[in-house]
Amino acid sequence: MSTQGPIATNRSATGIPTGRLAVWWLLASEIFIFGGLIACYILYRLNNPWWSGEAVFTKVPAGAFNTFVLLTSSLFIVLAHDAAEKKDVNRAFKFIWYTIGGGLVFLLVKYYEYSSKLLTDDPELLKTPLTNTYWSFYYTATGMHALHVIGGMVIMALISFDLKKGHNLHRVELIGLYWHFVDIVWIFLFPLLYIAK
């Protein structure tokens, strides 16, 4: 772990470095953000069996491919963390950018999915956030998740250049925790929005 930066970075009164503890708190709060949305979705889904007729318009292969992409990007960021622990900054830098690439592929697939529903001339296939409650949930959940993906990619890019100079190597683990959480959220969104018909 780097000894540079503010003392709070390395202080460990709780047995956990402060930065990492802060990320755990952040993730605990994120459980309420996404968990609350998912809990509402489940309640409404159980009460509206007709939603299964809307779910058939989601593209399972695209959702499955994106699950594969996020699981693989999770592997990349944990390998970056492993390299940072070994102070192999070049390898860590490489895997961070592989992870950012995974995020980019995820967003491109999401763009393909969104555009096929929002930019079509076929009224049967046109699904906007105002179409009905199912699609409101769909766009809110996947949109908020995509914003988290973008946020993670930006932070990773910023961290990577500091990392290249050998500074603040511990931040690779911190952004990794966040990225794995984003992966876990998708692990639940995929069956809820795509698989359950």
Add this chain to the structure above:
Amino acid sequence: MAGAHTHPNYVKIWALLLVLLVVSIVGPELGIPWLTLLTAFGIALVKTYYVAAYFMHLNFEKKYVWFLLLISAVLLGVFFFGVAGDVMKTDGQNWQDCISNNTCAEQQRYVDGQLR
């Protein structure tokens, strides 16, 4: 870093997660409701465990972090069951089943399937 510990074989964990992903896609295709629940949602929980335990190193983290996250999930359960009765029980004097009598606000915006 999450203390001194032996690193798991991350590639093996990733391969296992991909196998679970395939099962979660194929299982629901069989069209058996209990199997869909088990493969789609049960396996999502198993995948979450593997990502949290090994990629996020929760197995090597201080135990109270598990409690921090589990307490969040339990409070979410309180929210879920706290409002479930209100959302799910749609009978009584003040309820209107707008779906069945076609009077929901969102249905009013459509005429013959077309947005007004």
